[in-house]
Amino acid sequence: MLWSLVVLGGACVCLVGSAGRTATLPRPQLDGSRGQVRARPRREGSGASKLSHGPVFTSCRLPLTPAEHKVLDDNTHETGFNGDDGSYVILTWVGDGTGVVLVLSTISVPINTYLDGGSSRLYRSTNYGKSFLDISHRINNTFIKEEFGVSVGPGSSVILTADTPVVDHPGGIILTSTDAGATFKFIQLPFHLAQPITYHFLNPDYLVALSIDEGLWLSTDFGAKWTKVHDGVHSFSWGAGVNLFFSCTRVDTVEADERGDLVLKRTKDLGDTFTTIHEDIFSFGYIGAFLFFSVMEDPRSPRVMYFSSDQGDTFSRALLPSASTEQFYSILDGDVDMLFMHVDNPGDTFFGTMYTSDDRGILFSKSLERHLFEGHRKSDFTNITSLRGVYLTNKLDEDGRIRSVISFNRGGTWRQLNKPENVDCSEQTKKCNLHIHGEHSRNNQIVPMLALSEPMAIGLVIAHGTVGDSLSSSQHPDVFVSSDGGYNWRGTLRGPHHYSILDSGGLIVAVEAQRKGQVKTIKFSTDEGQCWKSYNFTEQPFFFAGLASEPGTKAMNVSVWGFRPEDDGQPMWVAVTIDFQSVITRECNNLDYEEWLAHSAGGGASERSACVLGVKETYRRLKKQSVCRNGKSFVVSKKQNPCLCTRHDYLCDYGYYRHPNTSECLRQPDAANKTLEMCLTGEEDELLTTGYRKVPSNKCEGGFTPHLAVQTFIRPCGVKPSPRPPAVSVPPGPVFDTPREKLVLILVCAGAGVIVLVAVACALIAVKRVVYRTRTPVYRFSTLQLQEDGNCITPDLESAASSNGTVCHHDSDDDLIQ
Template sequence: MYCVIFGSLSFIKYLAVLSSIMSDVLIKPDVAVHGKRNAKTVTFSRTPRGYWRRKRDTWTSGQARFTACKSPLSPKDRELLLDHTHETGFHGDNGSSFTLAWVGDGTGIILVLSTVSVPSDSFHEGGSTRLYRSEDYGKSFHDTSNAINNAFIKKDFGISTGPGNPQQVILTANVPFTETRGGVIFTSMDAGRKFRSVQLPFHPAQAIQFHYQDPKYLVAISIDDGLWLSQDFGNTWSEVHEGVQTFTWGSGITLFFSSSPKGTVEAARRGELILRRTQDFGQTFTTIAKNIFSFGYIGGFLFTSVMEKLGSPRVIYVSSDQGDHFNKAQLPSATTEQFYSVLDGDEDMIFMHVDNPGDTYFGTIYTSDDRGILYSKSLERHLFGGEAKSDFTNVTSLRGVYLTNILEEGGLIRSVISFDRGGQWKFLKKPENVECPENSKKCNLHIHGEHSPFSGIPPMLPLSEPTATGLIIAHGSVGDSISATRPDVYVSGDGGYTWWGTLRGPHLYSILDSGGLIVAVEAHQDRQINSLKFSTDEGQCWNIFNFTDHPIFLAGVASEPGTKTMNISIFGYRPDDDDQPMWVAVTVDFDHLLTRECDEQDYVMWLAHSEYGSDSETDGCVLGYKETFRRLRKLSACRNGRGYVVSKQQSPCPCTKEDYMCDYGFYRHEDTSECLPQPGLLNQTLEICLNGNLDDIQTIGYRKIPGDKCEGGFSPPRKEDITKKHCEKLSPSSSSSLPKGMLAVIVVCTCIGLIGLVIAAALIIMSRKTNCRRRSPAYRFTVLQLQEEEVCVNSESGPSSKRRSLEGPDDSDDDLIE
């Protein structure tokens, strides 16, 4: 789902980025919500011959010299854009929040909920809601509140849309918990044109969850911890289990969930949860693990954290066959003061963060083999900052690229990038058009990740899209380490190898037309805005367009997910005649500015991961093969169009040491490709337990990176034998298939979160403390248990929210698992 909650008008200060799950794991920021605001108007002209006149300006960015390019916009083009700029004022709407959701793929349909909240008691929040609908990408909105009987819709999880951009929509009404009949939802099969009211036999405690493929299958947890299931898109419901803490869909119609056998709020903290699954919609259940703390599912792998013996550290067990068999992951154990976090994963490999002991705010990233069992050390001192914020980012515009930040000794935060799925990490190169600050000993580009916007520094996370090959847009600074001062915007067109300083100061940005068009809006806190910037050459030069004569306080920018659109919507508010804030939506349509369809002359063949001027046989080889893309030339001002698809050619490469990770017990020496044994493990045979039998592994330190397709070349010896000696394995004492109703448990209260966040994607597998209050988690990024295609972000943190920082440890860790 693509859903945004614009923050309260009284204190719009912090931003949030909303996006859909991509590659079944990560989040792509297609729609953004923000609360920074400012105004800056710059006018340009265009030469009579129609060529862009480019002007270089040099700024001072912090202490760095920053050179950028401006391009004028001709009066004719300005008038053309004004003719296709549409402003909608939601008169009489002084609601505290706006929730926006895109419905369908290429339909242009947007639903907006305007909510006025009136706190009444600790269990129910009253208020009113208006529902607006647009069928033209936000150019016009119509009040359709009567379609839902003018009901008050929940502000925090009131709107959900089906997976894969179908036209199924669910609105969850805010009904008092004292209502014995249960809650009410409104369902639509036609993108919100008509709604059907459904009386629920329970009160939902969180958003209705769609099946990741088939939207007619719905699951929800009630406020009394019941697990409810519908097989007909919410028309009828049945309770399949009681005392449920968390759940997630597995493969097919498999549903995993954890429950408490003792009905105590301490069950999760003490590791007394039971992990069960049903593969027939709750008719029968199988207990697949006991005495667990938490679990998650990603990329076909089922993880669970357990305490093998009373008082011992926690460990991770993993299953690749939907819970039939579990094997112990070869990872360091974690005490109750540490946690595990799955940063990313697919069917080939898992990125796992293991927290260091104590309040260090860093840990170690490990990468798995294709079974999710053997883990190799990938990156030390990985920043995992206040409120469990990780800066780990999957660059989706180019295969194998990941960005993150490390916390060096001395407290400096520095950015590193990997081009081979964590095999090696390097510092980012300084942009050519940015000078190093004076007295800078190490001059590199450093990118703001999730920890930074959490601290209120940049208004948006790094942005990349699969359809915009090689393109990355991010906030950052140049110098010894990341700067806490106002960041600038940097762009890379080659997947992070080289960067360009492109916009001064913080901005909200969006990728349109599959990368052929970038739009940005200045994002400051204290001023109104009336202009946007757009670029057709990957941010080398920018045009400025004044989209309104009446400036607004910026709340956010939104574009249709998937980058195919040519429309951008800017949301904000301005005081009306009665000094009451009024919501405003301005949609700018670039369809009539870039009218020429791109032809073959507008495209160029580009070898990804290639070093300029290199003629090496392995030039461009990453993960065992080369990829040559057909991509748009930077100076071609044309449109890719909705029919554009990424075109690429692949060719295999000979194997080298770069195609291998360091095996378990080895580490890669700094600035080399050599894998050296860790102290104490030299010449030792590694024994791991696989399905109850010991597996002896002998290696000289190298293991091929999962998903690597190299052929021939370097091949280190590695031998794996299964002995007849048995070993311990995770299995319930009585795993059996039981009929529905025979596994009744006492209802308990839990706070292990199921809600996901945007901006960095991580699952906390185990944590420090468990707090039992049913409230929204402070951080919310439980991606492994997040329904695909459904992300809802609330930006109402407010400036008064207390945040845990690197400088000041907080004794409270209730935020990690709730």
């Protein structure tokens, strides 16, 4: 009997988009995940097509010594779970450094047309998965919902959701634990859950839930008591602090999910009062410090995007192309400083344009054209978290080929990846570069894992790729490693693998992906993939389900999960945990580390070569040749030195564009007329500008400084307040809200005896009508070249990685985000 695995897992945040293409692609059959692994054995479908091998490369292989083999044997532990435990397994880690792993095994049995039944078993390990106890009696053998499973929150909090028939019970049942699953408390809910409960990202006592009758429920005591805060809710999301945003239907609307006719509201006092932020919204999301929502201002018009950087107190329309019903927006990534956004091209083109925002999420700059975004609503966009400012993605060129590009300055510029140092292309290949497989490839079952990087493993990137003129689906994907954040690469493992980073980058482990075969060997490297050793961790091979290690990369234990089919057809689930601390026994000392200047591998010997976003960073990291362990106490240390500013450290303000040869920001001849078309409320504010605005997060000092040699007036639209603006704190110094205060403001600054430079700064912020609540006026600017086309987190505002740690959302303009 042939089996394959569908393994789900990992955390993500996906955000807003639109209706459009609905290409159906097969789900990935193999995948590994850090933190949580979900697995279900399934019968094998069609066989994989034959693939050719790419350019030949060699990598170092070292034999395992008899002593190392014995030590690993003594510290490898195999646990089997009863064959009748079920066909669906969830593994999840609980807490940070607790060593606690929970395994939930369930089997569903249809009772009738409308109702499923079944059984669940819960196992718990307190020693990083080396051994497990059956603790099903602690939950009274309650049948746990397969789709909700185990939900882990901050600290050591855990929630299990029981499966209760809606017709027989007034509400559902949850089991809560505050001690990492040692004990559980049964709680009867006054409602039935429509989706998993959402934790507040800092306080585990604050829970939000959506009921099947579209009620929004809130608990402030970890589920002991619940209060309904609103009806007709479509989706919700935590914001900063205790701000809670949600979209709901109008009072006079019958259809509960009439898209484009929803109301966006906020409560900042846990449901006591509400503020309406905007009406006629299609979808919304929250990421980093930004609230954003798409609005249908007219049923016949395309959707437009609005952004707020102050929790919805004020917001403004983003200077972006609008999106029709056949297009979508997608927030790819974001933090407190900026956003990456994809705007789809019309039609089934499978590409669009990527933009980056300013620090208010309003001014957007074109970053990359023909950005790949395939029909299954998936993007290959990847944040390389092991080095600041590095992003990787794929583009669909005009010749129909997919090529990988990388940015080392947060999307400011993109370039192709260098050819790996140990790989040579054939003479027929015109351009020889490395191309990385992304979500598009995993969705088509070409690779089992995406590119992997970790903030604790400085500069380390592991990814599947092919070498040649473009990304190839006809070649076997191989594993490549970069030690400098993506500047230089090396072929390290032939064929697809599952891999994981341990010990803050001091150890890499990998298991070869066998689509039909069974696994028994794990490979490991202590020098960032330059050399590998192999260890047979079991005598009885099994079908692979995933690699599991404690989140945070500090652990040196890894669990290989899978199953062995039994004679009766039921899978016997197996977990093999290997403790590599037994073979890497020496603690690292100061001599094992080196000072490493980030971004210094980019080429060129100038002082500027290592400057990224106005600063040079020097890290203390482990030498490749050091065979030792960083340990649990390891922390990343770095030194920062500011660089001199250049024009490239600045964006061009609204109404300006960058000259392709001189990099100077020049006034657009027709900007005035196009600006007036952007106005939303009829309020026009004059602004004196130099044409430059510093890039978000840029820390450069001195050097190039914009001056007032060319003074121009432009008229961007004012910021639109929410219907009930809250009280604001005013910074020290004079504040003017009347329309004729420009000269008065300058006189106040100069009359106070301030030196000339400060007087110039005062002139820079002089405006016809000042509307600021922080130290600078808040206006909408744009670096888009308006003389060009004016149509300004899988397709949607859907795929983004949250910086606030909120729960995973898969959503779009088709299915609104939380």
